[in-house]
Amino acid sequence: MIAGYNTISMGTGRKEFHPKKPRPDLEDYIKEAGQAVLKMIGGAEKVDETVFGNFIASRFNQQGHIAGFAPYIDEGLRYKPSVRVEGACGSGALALTTAMRSILAETAEVALVVGVEVQNSVKAVYGADILAAAGWAKERKTGHAYFFPGKFSDRAKAYAEKFGPEKPRDAMARWYENAIENARLCPTAQEYHNTTKDLIACGIQKPNPKGFVDSLNFFDCSKVSDGASAIAVVSEEGLKRCGIDKKDAVEILGFGQAEEDITKPPAEPTRLSTTKVAVQKAFESAGITKEQVGTVECHDCFTIAGIMATEAIGFAEYGKGADFVLEGHTSRKGSVPFNTTGGLIGWGHPTGATGVHQAVTLWEQLTGKAAGAQIDIQPEKPYGLSINMGGDDISVISIVYKKAE
Amino acid sequence: MDYAERLQNVSVLGAAGKMGSGILLLTAIEMADLSLKPENKGKHYVLNAMDVSGEALPGLMRYLKAQVLKAAEKKIVFLREAYAQRKDLITNEQIINQYIEDVLFMVRPTTLLEATYQSHIIFEAIKEDPELKAKIFRQINENSTVTPWFCTNTSSIPIGELDKKAGLDGRLLGVHFYNPPAVQKLVEIIKADHTQPDLVEFANTFAKNLRKIVVPSADFAGFIGNGHFMRDALHGIHEAEALSEKYPFTQAVCMIDKITRDFLIRPMGIFQLIDYVGIDVCSYIMSVMNPYLKDEDLHSSLLHKMIDLGVKGGQNADGSQKDGFLKYEKGRPVAIFDVNKKEYEPVSSLQHACDVELGDAPSSWKPWKALVGDRDKDAFLKGYFAEMKSMDNLGSKLAVKYARRSKEIGLKLVEDKVAFSNEDVNTVLLTGFFHAYGPINEYV
Numbered sequence: 001m002i003a004g005y006n007t008i009s010m011g012t013g014r015k016e017f018h019p020k021k022p023r024p025d026l027e028d029y030i031k032e033a034g035q036a037v038l039k040m041i042g043g044a045e046k047v048d049e050t051v052f053g054n055f056i057a058s059r060f061n062q063q064g065h066i067a068g069f070a071p072y073i074d075e076g077l078r079y080k081p082s083v084r085v086e087g088a089c090g091s092g093a094l095a096l097t098t099a100m101r102s103i104l105a106e107t108a109e110v111a112l113v114v115g116v117e118v119q120n121s122v123k124a125v126y127g128a129d130i131l132a133a134a135g136w137a138k139e140r141k142t143g144h145a146y147f148f149p150g151k152f153s154d155r156a157k158a159y160a161e162k163f164g165p166e167k168p169r170d171a172m173a174r175w176y177e178n179a180i181e182n183a184r185l186c187p188t189a190q191e192y193h194n195t196t197k198d199l200i201a202c203g204i205q206k207p208n209p210k211g212f213v214d215s216l217n218f219f220d221c222s223k224v225s226d227g228a229s230a231i232a233v234v235s236e237e238g239l240k241r242c243g244i245d246k247k248d249a250v251e252i253l254g255f256g257q258a259e260e261d262i263t264k265p266p267a268e269p270t271r272l273s274t275t276k277v278a279v280q281k282a283f284e285s286a287g288i289t290k291e292q293v294g295t296v297e298c299h300d301c302f303t304i305a306g307i308m309a310t311e312a313i314g315f316a317e318y319g320k321g322a323d324f325v326l327e328g329h330t331s332r333k334g335s336v337p338f339n340t341t342g343g344l345i346g347w348g349h350p351t352g353a354t355g356v357h358q359a360v361t362l363w364e365q366l367t368g369k370a371a372g373a374q375i376d377i378q379p380e381k382p383y384g385l386s387i388n389m390g391g392d393d394i395s396v397i398s399i400v401y402k403k404a405e
Numbered sequence: 406m407d408y409a410e411r412l413q414n415v416s417v418l419g420a421a422g423k424m425g426s427g428i429l430l431l432t433a434i435e436m437a438d439l440s441l442k443p444e445n446k447g448k449h450y451v452l453n454a455m456d457v458s459g460e461a462l463p464g465l466m467r468y469l470k471a472q473v474l475k476a477a478e479k480k481i482v483f484l485r486e487a488y489a490q491r492k493d494l495i496t497n498e499q500i501i502n503q504y505i506e507d508v509l510f511m512v513r514p515t516t517l518l519e520a521t522y523q524s525h526i527i528f529e530a531i532k533e534d535p536e537l538k539a540k541i542f543r544q545i546n547e548n549s550t551v552t553p554w555f556c557t558n559t560s561s562i563p564i565g566e567l568d569k570k571a572g573l574d575g576r577l578l579g580v581h582f583y584n585p586p587a588v589q590k591l592v593e594i595i596k597a598d599h600t601q602p603d604l605v606e607f608a609n610t611f612a613k614n615l616r617k618i619v620v621p622s623a624d625f626a627g628f629i630g631n632g633h634f635m636r637d638a639l640h641g642i643h644e645a646e647a648l649s650e651k652y653p654f655t656q657a658v659c660m661i662d663k664i665t666r667d668f669l670i671r672p673m674g675i676f677q678l679i680d681y682v683g684i685d686v687c688s689y690i691m692s693v694m695n696p697y698l699k700d701e702d703l704h705s706s707l708l709h710k711m712i713d714l715g716v717k718g719g720q721n722a723d724g725s726q727k728d729g730f731l732k733y734e735k736g737r738p739v740a741i742f743d744v745n746k747k748e749y750e751p752v753s754s755l756q757h758a759c760d761v762e763l764g765d766a767p768s769s770w771k772p773w774k775a776l777v778g779d780r781d782k783d784a785f786l787k788g789y790f791a792e793m794k795s796m797d798n799l800g801s802k803l804a805v806k807y808a809r810r811s812k813e814i815g816l817k818l819v820e821d822k823v824a825f826s827n828e829d830v831n832t833v834l835l836t837g838f839f840h841a842y843g844p845i846n847e848y849v
Contacts, residue, residue: 123478125478125481125497125501126497126498128497129496129497129498132496140495140496141492141494141495144482144485145481145482145484145485145497146482209482210482210483211479211482212482
């Protein structure tokens with residue numbers, strides 16, 4: 001992968017965001033991110049096909065048929081193949097694996113991948129209805145007003161019941177603090193302007209079931225975001241075509257993909273079982289172990305999902321994820337820094353773009369382009385891992401990255 | 406008849422007015438929420454929105470719809486539970502729309518007083534005119550098919566006398582909302598000597614369900630809110646008049662407005678507040694209160710003069726501010742009325758002279774908004790006023806004098822047993838007037 005680009009993650013938290021003032025729209029984000037990548041790789045003529053990741057512009061923006069925006073990015077993409085894939089919040093990584101399959105099938109040498117979502121078009125109370133489409137529609141009626149926060153609130157509750165209430169709450173607050181501290185180092189992050197002094201005091205706040213959900217507060221949640229991320233997935237041949245040096249590329253060592261039945265509740269709400277399978281597959285496919293992973297971009301749609309991810313990957317034992325976080329392992333100075341530009345909570349969560357954003361972040365970190373947010377990558381732990389999740393642990397894509405040699 | 410039964414048929418008089426529309430909204434939501442309870446299923450709820458101005462009723466319904474939408478969005482968690490049995494309502498949006506429909510279909514806009522004759526509760530928010538109120542209460546009471554309770558939103562007229570005049574036998578209570586009722590937390594409840602205890606209990610429950618802060622006030626003209634505000638305003642007017650002997654009138658107004666807003670760290674200056682309430686309304690309330698006051702003349706010829714010139718302040722139908730002592734652009738004062746020349750003079754041409762004459766506020770000064778959010782307001786205010794008292798400039802002197810007068814007014818209300826405690830006076834100013842600190846304090 002080469003030439004990653006993130007737009008700003010726009011929404012509450014950004015100084016330039018005002019709910020009643022005009023903002024860039026879906027096509028603006030697509031164009032900005034797509035053109036930025038094309039510029040880096042030497043123009044549209046280098047591209048064989050375009051893959052879009054988008055969850056649900058059809059309802060947020062009354063816009064279907066996203067594939068048709070490829071030539072809008074650049075006329076050079078006219079008449080070239082373009083496709084849009086959807087796997088709820090996992091759409092971004094699904095777009096990446098779709099592009100990778102094209103490369104592996106040798107039907108393309110260079111694929112442009114663009115993830116995009118514009119969600120601030122409606123108030124959160126209606127956005128919840130739209131995002132609920134990532135669950136089983138027949139469950140909407142019995143679900144919470146804020147459907148997905150409700151789902152993960154149930155998980156947080158189950159987790160607290162099983163492993164004691166205090167530590168997970170403390171760890172969730174700590175997760176939030178790490179996310180914001182990382183976001184402050186990344187100018188495109190939605191929480192880049194956050195100046196709150198006592199982040200733990202925010203994260204520790206008692207949930208308010210009357211106004212929101214039982215076991216999560218607002219700080220436990222990812223952001224409502226507008227934005228796009230784009231990157232080029234290329235073969236070795238494609239890399240040459242684009243004239244880009246290997247040191248500016250990351251190699252994909254392997255990926256794992258797993259699907260759970262959308263109509264079934266989680267068999268064990270305290271575990272991210274599908275995530276675990278996808279990560280194992282990714283490790284097997286790449287031929288590496290967790291000990292070799294230097295940094296992770298995980299799908300922390302809610303703080304509790306971040307904690308459970310540390311267990312699903314195997315860094316922490318089952319039930320010990322909270323300790324792992326509280327001991328500082330996931331912070332940017334820890335043994336395995338997670339979400340180094342803020343993740344879904346700090347950087348933002350333009351749903352269909354998130355998987356691509358994760359890839360861009362890892363590409364930046366592994367090639368030394370993360371500027372103020374740069375972490376040290378130790379030679380014995382050269383791998384980056386991403387986990388992108390659609391729905392409540394339903395569609396999960398995990399990818400292993402390494403700086404190209 | 407219990408609380409829920411009482412609220413099955415209610416009328417709001419003056420429903421299209423600023424106060425009436427807010428009371429209508431709050432009542433409509435309370436009634437709708439009652440109707441959604443399983444035990445009330447199938448019961449019929451009626452809320453008459455009565456106003457003499459037929460032209461204002463469509464606007465009222467539009468306002469109501471927009472406000473119920475906002476309220477519904479906020480309480481979606483409750484609504485999803487309330488409509489859990491409705492299998493056809495799946496998304497938040499469907500539930501919110503259903504709720505709006507349920508609220509609006511309960512409300513019957515009308516210009517006919519006859520519509521109120523079956524109501525158990527009458528909320529009245531018409532013109533502040535004792536004769537008119539008494540006449541209407543009497544008419545409803547004599548024609549009603551039930552034995553209605555009356556809640557008046559008067560901010561100044563003694564309840565006991567009004568009850569007697571209308572022949573209501575203790576079925577009238579003062580339930581004084583603050584402007585705008587949907588936002589302001591304060592409700593003054595004023596019980597007369599013979600007010601029925603059940604009615605008082607009902608009103609307390611009602612206000613509590615509306616999540617209001619209730620302050621009881623004795624039945625004395627003006628109660629606590631206007632008892633303080635009218636005297637405080639009159640002090641400001643007198644101070645401006647005194648200054649106008651030395652300075653031009655517009656500059657005097659500018660100075661006093663600045664002292665009350667900035668030096669005293671209030672949400673707005675006293676002349677802006679008079680404009681907000683309405684110059685004519687202030688003058689009228691003073692005239693209602695004045696006959697009941699001993700050794701005191703609550704009256705301002707300046708207000709009369711303004712009214713005679715047709716400069717009255719108050720608000721337009723859309724909630725925007727009308728020009729009064731000050732002229733407003735986008736809600737901000739931009740000019741000051743010269744009562745002699747009968748024209749407005751831009752603030753920009755007055756501000757400098759005003760600032761020079763007053764001098765600086767204490768160096769620790771912070772804006773009202775920041776003070777409201779200050780967790781240790783008390784310590785700040787102690788230091789702030791101590792500094793102010795040590796300062797020699799005109800602004801500080803007038804501000805200290807103003808704060809002392811404000812305190813004196815508050816203490817007098819307690820001494821006269823209009824308020825039951827110092828705390829009640831402070832609560833009214835904090836919640837009804839958004840002051841950052843109560844007038845009865847140890848700072849001055």
